Amino acid sequence: MQEDFIYTDERFADIQLLRYKVAGFDKLPLRQRTLIYYLSQAALEGRDILWDQNGRYNLRIRKMLELVFTHYQGNRESDNFKKFSVYLKRVWFSNGIHHHYSTDKLPATFSPDFLEEALQNIGNNVVEAETGATIEQLKAEIFPVLFNPQIMPKRVNQAEGADLIATSAANYYGSDVTQAEAEAFYAHQKSLASDPSRPVMYGMNSRLVKENGQLKERLWRSGELYGPAIDRIIFWLDKAKTVAENPKQAEVIDCLIQFYRSGDLRTFDKYTILWVNDTESFVDFTNGFTETYGDPLGLKASWEGFANFKDIVATARTETLAANAQWFEDNSPVDPLFKKQTTRGITAKVIIAAMLGGDLYPSSAIGINLPNSNWVRAEHGSKSVTIGNLTDAYNKAAHGNGFLDEFVIDADTLELINTYGDACDDLHTDLHECLGHGSGRMAEGVDPDALKAYGSCIEEARADLFALYYIADPKLVALGLTPDAKAYKSQYYTYLMNGLLTQLVRIEPGCNIEEAHMRNRALIAHWVLHHASSLAIPPVQLTTIQGKTFLKINDYEALRKLFAQLLSEVQRIKSEGDYEAAAQLVETYGINVNQELHNEILQRYKALNLAPYKGFINPEYIVEYDEKGNISDVQIKYGETFEHQMLRYSQQYATLPLIND
Ligand code: ZN
Numbered sequence: 001m002q003e004d005f006i007y008t009d010e011r012f013a014d015i016q017l018l019r020y021k022v023a024g025f026d027k028l029p030l031r032q033r034t035l036i037y038y039l040s041q042a043a044l045e046g047r048d049i050l051w052d053q054n055g056r057y058n059l060r061i062r063k064m065l066e067l068v069f070t071h072y073q074g075n076r077e078s079d080n081f082k083k084f085s086v087y088l089k090r091v092w093f094s095n096g097i098h099h100h101y102s103t104d105k106l107p108a109t110f111s112p113d114f115l116e117e118a119l120q121n122i123g124n125n126v127v128e129a130e131t132g133a134t135i136e137q138l139k140a141e142i143f144p145v146l147f148n149p150q151i152m153p154k155r156v157n158q159a160e161g162a163d164l165i166a167t168s169a170a171n172y173y174g175s176d177v178t179q180a181e182a183e184a185f186y187a188h189q190k191s192l193a194s195d196p197s198r199p200v201m202y203g204m205n206s207r208l209v210k211e212n213g214q215l216k217e218r219l220w221r222s223g224e225l226y227g228p229a230i231d232r233i234i235f236w237l238d239k240a241k242t243v244a245e246n247p248k249q250a251e252v253i254d255c256l257i258q259f260y261r262s263g264d265l266r267t268f269d270k271y272t273i274l275w276v277n278d279t280e281s282f283v284d285f286t287n288g289f290t291e292t293y294g295d296p297l298g299l300k301a302s303w304e305g306f307a308n309f310k311d312i313v314a315t316a317r318t319e320t321l322a323a324n325a326q327w328f329e330d331n332s333p334v335d336p337l338f339k340k341q342t343t344r345g346i347t348a349k350v351i352i353a354a355m356l357g358g359d360l361y362p363s364s365a366i367g368i369n370l371p372n373s374n375w376v377r378a379e380h381g382s383k384s385v386t387i388g389n390l391t392d393a394y395n396k397a398a399h400g401n402g403f404l405d406e407f408v409i410d411a412d413t414l415e416l417i418n419t420y421g422d423a424c425d426d427l428h429t430d431l432h433e434c435l436g437h438g439s440g441r442m443a444e445g446v447d448p449d450a451l452k453a454y455g456s457c458i459e460e461a462r463a464d465l466f467a468l469y470y471i472a473d474p475k476l477v478a479l480g481l482t483p484d485a486k487a488y489k490s491q492y493y494t495y496l497m498n499g500l501l502t503q504l505v506r507i508e509p510g511c512n513i514e515e516a517h518m519r520n521r522a523l524i525a526h527w528v529l530h531h532a533s534s535l536a537i538p539p540v541q542l543t544t545i546q547g548k549t550f551l552k553i554n555d556y557e558a559l560r561k562l563f564a565q566l567l568s569e570v571q572r573i574k575s576e577g578d579y580e581a582a583a584q585l586v587e588t589y590g591i592n593v594n595q596e597l598h599n600e601i602l603q604r605y606k607a608l609n610l611a612p613y614k615g616f617i618n619p620e621y622i623v624e625y626d627e628k629g630n631i632s633d634v635q636i637k638y639g640e641t642f643e644h645q646m647l648r649y650s651q652q653y654a655t656l657p658l659i660n661d
Pocket of ligand 1: 432437460463
């Protein structure tokens with residue numbers, strides 16, 4: 001049974017939920033599907049750890065809210081119940097009562113009376129059995145946390161002045177531990193290090209508490225704090241080890257298990273080194289205490305889980321480009337003086353997410369660059385990957401949200417973009433990363449930093465222009481990278497539309513363009529627009545229809561010639577280190593914003609009422625067993641709603657006590 005992929009556009013408050021497609025999963029051999037299944041379970045079992053890290057009362061609050069949500073007998077259409085439901089969804093999304101991004105406490109806009117009455121109707125016995133507290137105790141302990149804005153107002157307070165630990169609701173330090181004490185404690189630990197050039201990640205996997213007046217770390221490990229959840233993670237990792245792809249991967253998993261058992265940070269370093277060196281395995285994962293944004297002191301790492309595998313199609317694409325790198329170099333429109341004699345493309349690593357957990361769920365990064373230990377990175381390197389199917393889900397969502405309908409000039413162009421846009425976006429990125437940055441050479445004796453502050457903008461422009469020039473080349477059709485000879489037009493339209501118009505939505509009113517990538521896009525788009533205007537029939541122009549500004553492309557082939565001309569000039573500037581020319585290009589075309597146009601774009605964008613934050617609903621893996629109890633099949637299933645997934649996770653992965661002191 002292969003269930004069709006279903007998109008979702010579920011929205012509440014400032015959130016939009018998406019699904020991601022685990023493309024190719026059903027084609028994988030059973031052993032790899034089984035490995036992914038085990039790692040996906042390991043990625044979900046730590047959910048409660050993150051909730052408790054995010055705030056001392058989060059698990060009890062979640063239990064209480066879910067109890068009311070599932071048992072409520074009153075009018076589910078009432079104002080209070082609707083507000084209550086949105087609040088619960090926001091808490092689910094944030095893994096606690098503070099906003100996932102701003103870390104401000106989420107406002108509970110339903111009334112305390114409504115909540116109390118709902119609990120009374122459920123009955124004190126049920127409430128106490130489920131939440132471990134009577135209704136009176138909940139009213140005394142939990143209601144103020146929900147309803148009083150003065151209590152736990154922020155999860156992570158970074159504002160200097162106050163004690164950052166006391167003013168942050170995150171549960172990484174005992175309530176009687178001060179910032180000064182914590183800082184002194186870890187400064188002392190560091191001073192005792194046996195090898196100061198290779199420091200462990202001090203404090204990363206513990207809560208710092210006071211016992212009988214003495215500071216003490218309570219480790220997050222089997223048998224100690226969060227032990228029951230960690231034992232569940234170990235259970236699945238043990239199984240994953242039995243179906244590992246190779247001995248090296250089995251060793252990685254085994255070392256992680258050792259770390260979860262001992263809590264020893266030297267073992268953690270050993271594990272990250274093994275992990276970063278395992279580049280051959282098809283299936284990969286992260287699992288454990290990883291990022292430190294949730295701790296105001298930046299020491300304590302929040303728990304996350306992630307199972308993924310290599311995107312074979314995307315990797316084949318970048319391998320094709322890399323294999324033909326010399327052809328692209330030889331045929332580019334730049335001066336032969338500035339071309340490389342021998343060139344090598346880079347194969348980009350694209351992966352497919354199979355399961356997001358902990359701090360990567362529901363809101364997720366779309367790229368990963370780990371490990372975080374500086375000395376491990378310096379001595380052993382890091383893994384840097386983009387998560388292709390999450391980017392894809394964002395792209396798909398952008399098609400249905402009205403954005404393109406508002407800013408694209410006509411139905412034909414819109415259809416072009418809807419047909420080819422996503423494939424050409426990926427290809428543009430590949431050309432930019434795999435070939436563009438690596439192309440060209442410096443003239444002899446030129447300082448590579450000669451362009452100074454304009455250097456990064458010019459470098460991005462060079463890579464983008466290389467991509468823009470080649471995305472229209474018949475060679476790409478011949479290599480099977482673009483479906484046909486007109487696909488590139490979608491990229492030409494969206495690239496210029498972005499550079500001239502829509503990227504302005506990311507600029508505050510009255511401000512100019514600062515960021516190098518944005519400057520580069522403005523530079524290319526405005527240079528092309530300006531040089532088009534002197535031609536008899538301008539290949540591109542801006543036009544006004546019913547008071548709204550649109551990009552109009554009249555001649556795509558002539559436009560390609562302009563890109564070629566600018567590529568040649570930008571390569572010359574880079575190769576010769578021509579600072580004056582770089583400054584002139586960037587200052588003329590890359591920075592300034594037309595205020596009137598900016599206001600128009602901002603207004604049109606605001607009217608679309610798009611959700612500023614997005615997150616993901618996970619797929620489900622359905623497992624079948626044979627008579628001997630071995631896994632005989634693993635299938636993927638989409639279509640679960642956010643609400644169902646949250647309630648299911650709260651049942652299936654409830655691994656911790658509701659209060660973990
Ligand atoms: Zn770049």
